[in-house]
Amino acid sequence: MQTIVVPGEKLSDSIIRIQNSTVINGKTYSTIVGLFSSDKNTLIPLEGLWHPAYGDTVIGIIEEYRLNSYVVNLNSPYKGILITKYVQDQLKKGDLIEASVKELDKTKTVVLMRSRRLTGGKIISITPSKVPRVLGKGNNMINEIEQSTKSSILIGHNGVIWLKGGDMKLATDAIFRIQEEAHTSGLTDRIKGMLTSGS
Template structure:
């Protein structure tokens, strides 16, 4: 069989065959071997005329089962919602995976509407394409107000700290409710805008200086008004 083997915006891994035959030409992130074109990196397939390329997923969140994520509803479908979790593909929240009882045929936007922010858990990942979510579990819910900031997903463990020590200190120092998603999205809500700004500045500082020694003391001093 000749032609495209993968579809546009499919996720491919290094060495995965994208096209067969000489009708297509290798672009960025791909290479030809014989008559076949393969991916040279993890990314999304892109097709521009006869050129095939792979767009790298650097910085994108790679979902894993069990992850707690902060997401935003981007579409209301039949019996489900599409939720943006910062991955290459929107995640799916089925109506059966909510904490509410929802009658068949009900208007789902009455429960979760466009741009609603949810704290959910990843229950299933199929080759990083199909991501299923649940709202059944402790702390999983729709949140209102506040703000969302984005951090590099790989820096999340440093922001949370050992046994949650860092994020606990930030919550106590700012008085804010904070949820740090494994997907690098952080929901912050305080009594005052100033509190949210302070929490935001501290979290972004941790992201930028996660590799430095004495960071915990630095953050503690900032929260106590003793440093910058």
């Protein structure tokens, strides 16, 4: 059984180890709006920010060029840093890139590697905590969208999604619908229906 909980709502009368919770006087409380499952002992944020981790794929926009690095807007409170000597493309302000997270420094600056410039297409951003739902189990959700819309889609763990070609509007609508309905069951079937009926 999953229930929607809000900050300050009691999850347990005892101390349980679970993300996004806090313990006060030996009892455990939620710190977020999330989906709580007591049997699986999980609390998934319904809104939330991206917490960078090593190896995450990200999509970002080049914001400025410094002495030996590019600064990248990653749809996050923290900037990405791309060291120029590891970058093959000539990049300029406003360019879109895909990259992966190499390391996080103490100030939470995200150092990136393996960057690639993305040309054309468009980007949209969603709540990062909904990214797994958009990907689907074994990527089945995103594969379904790509096949039906003939759009090429790249998903960053930071919630930024790049789309190019095909029916981008239908693909965008489908992704936003997944974001909005991520906490419901039967979502995969509804999205399939939406993609085949084209609306």
